Amino acid sequence: MGFGRKTTVASERTPEAPPEVLPEAAPAPAPEPAAEAKTAPAPAATPPSRAAGAGDGATFHRNFMLVRDRLFELMDVSAAVSAGREAVHKEVLQTVGEIASRERLRMTAAEQERTCTLILNDMFGLGPIEPLLDDASISDILINGPGQIYVERGGKLQCTDIAFRDNDHLVNVAQRIAASVGRRVDEMSPLCDARLADGSRVNIVLPPLAIDGASISIRKFAKNKVGFQRMVEGGSVSPAMARVLEIASRCRLNIVISGGTGSGKTTLLNALSQMIDAGERIVTIEDAAELQLQQPHVVRLETRPPSIEGGGEITQRDLVKNALRMRPDRIILGETRGAEAFDVLQAMNTGHDGSMTTLHANSPRDALARLENMVLSGNPNLPQRAIRGQIVSAVNLVIQVSRLRDGSRRILNLTEVVGMEGDVIITQDLFKFEYDAGEFTADVRGRFVSGHVRPVFYDRANYFGVGQELMALLTGPGT
Numbered sequence: 001m002g003f004g005r006k007t008t009v010a011s012e013r014t015p016e017a018p019p020e021v022l023p024e025a026a027p028a029p030a031p032e033p034a035a036e037a038k039t040a041p042a043p044a045a046t047p048p049s050r051a052a053g054a055g056d057g058a059t060f061h062r063n064f065m066l067v068r069d070r071l072f073e074l075m076d077v078s079a080a081v082s083a084g085r086e087a088v089h090k091e092v093l094q095t096v097g098e099i100a101s102r103e104r105l106r107m108t109a110a111e112q113e114r115t116c117t118l119i120l121n122d123m124f125g126l127g128p129i130e131p132l133l134d135d136a137s138i139s140d141i142l143i144n145g146p147g148q149i150y151v152e153r154g155g156k157l158q159c160t161d162i163a164f165r166d167n168d169h170l171v172n173v174a175q176r177i178a179a180s181v182g183r184r185v186d187e188m189s190p191l192c193d194a195r196l197a198d199g200s201r202v203n204i205v206l207p208p209l210a211i212d213g214a215s216i217s218i219r220k221f222a223k224n225k226v227g228f229q230r231m232v233e234g235g236s237v238s239p240a241m242a243r244v245l246e247i248a249s250r251c252r253l254n255i256v257i258s259g260g261t262g263s264g265k266t267t268l269l270n271a272l273s274q275m276i277d278a279g280e281r282i283v284t285i286e287d288a289a290e291l292q293l294q295q296p297h298v299v300r301l302e303t304r305p306p307s308i309e310g311g312g313e314i315t316q317r318d319l320v321k322n323a324l325r326m327r328p329d330r331i332i333l334g335e336t337r338g339a340e341a342f343d344v345l346q347a348m349n350t351g352h353d354g355s356m357t358t359l360h361a362n363s364p365r366d367a368l369a370r371l372e373n374m375v376l377s378g379n380p381n382l383p384q385r386a387i388r389g390q391i392v393s394a395v396n397l398v399i400q401v402s403r404l405r406d407g408s409r410r411i412l413n414l415t416e417v418v419g420m421e422g423d424v425i426i427t428q429d430l431f432k433f434e435y436d437a438g439e440f441t442a443d444v445r446g447r448f449v450s451g452h453v454r455p456v457f458y459d460r461a462n463y464f465g466v467g468q469e470l471m472a473l474l475t476g477p478g479t
């Protein structure tokens with residue numbers, strides 16, 4: 001189920017309405033002067049043809065609000081909404097024209113078309129944030145109450161001048177998002193995870209939990225995937241490291257990707273999964289499907305939150321256990337967050353090598369400790385040493401990713417799990433990123449260096465016929 005937005009919005013938007021000046025952003029009917037100034041369309045964006053005759057942004061906004069109110073009085077909105085956007089488009093446009101002439105509003109055809117699009121965005125789409133969703137340069141949209149919307153572009157957060165009319169407007173959009181995936185979000189259940197029709201992930205928190213008005217966080221679905229090629233070009237990883245990662249995936253190493261929120265874990269997991277052979281059967285498990293595997297033989301599973309009555313929940317742990325009975329060659333778990341860590345390690349240890357997951361940690365060592373704690377949380381009676389033993393035999397490689405202070409994403413460590421000495425897990429860095437010790441600069445400077453060690457998986461690489469290449473990459477020039 002979706003909102004029909006992707007199919008209609010782009011084509012309906014008139015060219016003279018650049019996203020950032022859509023008067024959707026306009027304030028409530030009786031706005032404060034500051035809000036008016038903040039959200040009124042910038043004069044520069046008004047096309048010359050209209051600037052001459054049809055008036056400025058404020059006039060458009062007044063007309064728009066009037067037409068919108070009349071239209072909602074005239075139309076059976078709930079019937080229209082169930083009919084669908086395509087079906088009512090013509091009717092809305094026609095009604096806008098009728099209202100405009102009856103009220104003697106001076107609106108050009110283009111303005112009427114634009115009014116129609118905005119009304120349809122309100123009825124079917126996500127209102128003022130529609131243009132942000134269509135903007136490919138934006139990766140995150142963060143709504144903190146009706147008046148404050150941030151976006152992330154190129155790794156940096158920026159505040160926009162877009163706003164919802166009021167909190168009711170915002171809550172309405174939040175509820176529409178939840179309803180589209182068969183969930184409900186209201187005062188009784190004010191937290192909700194959902195997904196848009198285009199694959200973007202959404203988290204919703206309603207008041208009173210969100211103190212300053214509803215909060216919506218959207219991680220947009222990246223249409224242009226960042227593959228190894230782009231990571232190398234963008235300086236996220238050195239060419240040698242990228243190739244070692246390709247080899248690691250080919251050699252069926254069990255890989256844990258560690259990093260903070262938005263550091264690029266899922267992106268890297270996607271890139272690694274591209275290396276998997278087309279003949280393998282892959283089962284993916286996620287809370288909200290984000291992975292984009294290209295292989296033909298993939299079974300995608302998604303968890304289910306409990307229903308309003310509290311029943312019917314299917315956890316990641318349930319799905320991992322179930323996946324083991326599906327004869328997978330590899331299991332890919334989008335993010336390990338809790339007790340399912342135990343089952344993931346078991347999967348890795350029982351012939352599903354080549355499995356991968358991500359988790360939230362700040363260093364490879366931290367990642368291993370987190371894994372241990374997560375196993376412990378679901379199995380409090382397991383001795384620590386046994387858990388560590390399992391981790392060591394399951395996990396081959398930990399990749400640490402990070403979003404640095406200049407907004408860039410880097411792979412900071414490519415760390416191999418070597419074994420145990422006593423109770424301690426021994427690791428070695430195949431590669432790491434070394435910061436320049438010199439002066440503080442706006443962009444983060446440094447270089448990737450090889451640890452000049454012989455990987456434990458060298459023998460396995462030999463078995464796959466890439467042992468020599470692997471050693472050359474680790475000891476070659478420029479490392």
Ligand SMILES: Nc1ncnc2c1ncn2[C@@H]1O[C@H](COP(=O)(O)OP(=O)(O)O)[C@@H](O)[C@H]1O
Nearest residue numbers: 139222226231236261262263264265266267409
């Ligand atoms: N190496 C990279 N270079 C450029 N952009 C990246 C890179 N890795 C991730 N991104 C972008 O950063 C955003 C967050 O990435 P994601 O993988 O979803 O993070 P995480 O899973 O760690 O929360 C996405 O929009 C993604 O396209």
Ligand SMILES: [Mg+2]
Nearest residue numbers: 265266267335
């Ligand atoms: Mg992620």
